[in-house]
Amino acid sequence: MYTKTLIASILASLAAAAPAPVARDNSVFAMIVIHSGSPIQGAAISENGLKFWISKPTETYCPESVEGKETALSVNNDSGLAGMHTTVPGGQLAYVTEDGQFSVTQAHSAAIPAGASQTGFKYNPQPEAGMVGELLFNGQGLSACPTGEPTDNSIAIYQIYANGASGFTQTNCTGITIGTAEVDAPPV
Template sequence: MFTKTLLISTLSCLTIAVPVEQRQTNPNVFSMISTHSGDSSVHLRSIVASGQRFYIGKPTATYCPTVENLDCSTVGNTTSVAVTPNSSSGLSMNVIVPGGQSGYVTTDGQLGYTIAHSNAKPEGSVSAPFLYIPQATPNTVGNLQFNAAGFEACPCNETTGVYQIYAVGGPAFVRTDCTGINIATSNSGTTTAAWQFT
């Protein structure tokens, strides 16, 4: 009896001494920020998902269904994506909708993403190569490229101050009215950005 009591007391002390594992951040999930020094219309502006494309100057477009056992307050409405670092892989939206949503570049260079529950892309679109170089140390930024090239912020004629994001490395990018930008990345950690982007 004494041995059992001693053993249980010892084990309970050991259990208390074991640290609780901290939830790790995912270095592959990040938000995107446009940079172009000297041009305040596109410099240090958030890049958001809206209408299966990416923009500066629009609000993020998300949807979360009202269904039993789904608490939409646990997901956000900010744009973040995931790419495997230092590899020529595809881009995924940071969502929890079954089947996910993936990124692509259209033949004319538009940076876009699939609708929920479908992997359909516009004809001629390509899903790779996206190259993500993560931030090297805290308080710095990473970088996103497509096909070894940068991106352009192209004005949307219907709305002042709104720019659509194009990949210069797209198969047939020809616009000449755009501003060259770098897409800086900032780690988004463990938070799921949305149920789905619309």
């Protein structure tokens, strides 16, 4: 019930503020890496600096009254649009840059770089409790590419790229499945 009410309010704010609103499905989900046998297996994926990462904390714009700090998305499978689970007017729409960087728009803005794509996202929900769903872009999985940035974690920092982007040319990346799990988290 809370989720449906929240989604209805998000839709209302998107319709008022965003030039290309995302009609959301009922599922809000968090993301983890699926790549058996790799050091990143099971690592959480978070948004930081308008990009998606492994081993970086969630760092989003949040009004002071908002307590949420978990990276969560929802996808409209009919339109292929995705967006952050947010409270800000206009939301934060997901997109993939021409070179494949999995990204989100700045809060209160629907602007995306030239050559980027907002459509092509597909969410396959969890088939049953205890299992994970999947997030795809243009029918393909994604890649985790090491950045070489220093980290205090046992897992290196990786940036998430979409294999289905026309200009994706990164090398030394690990092909991953983005596993999804529905969450009842407060929006950020």
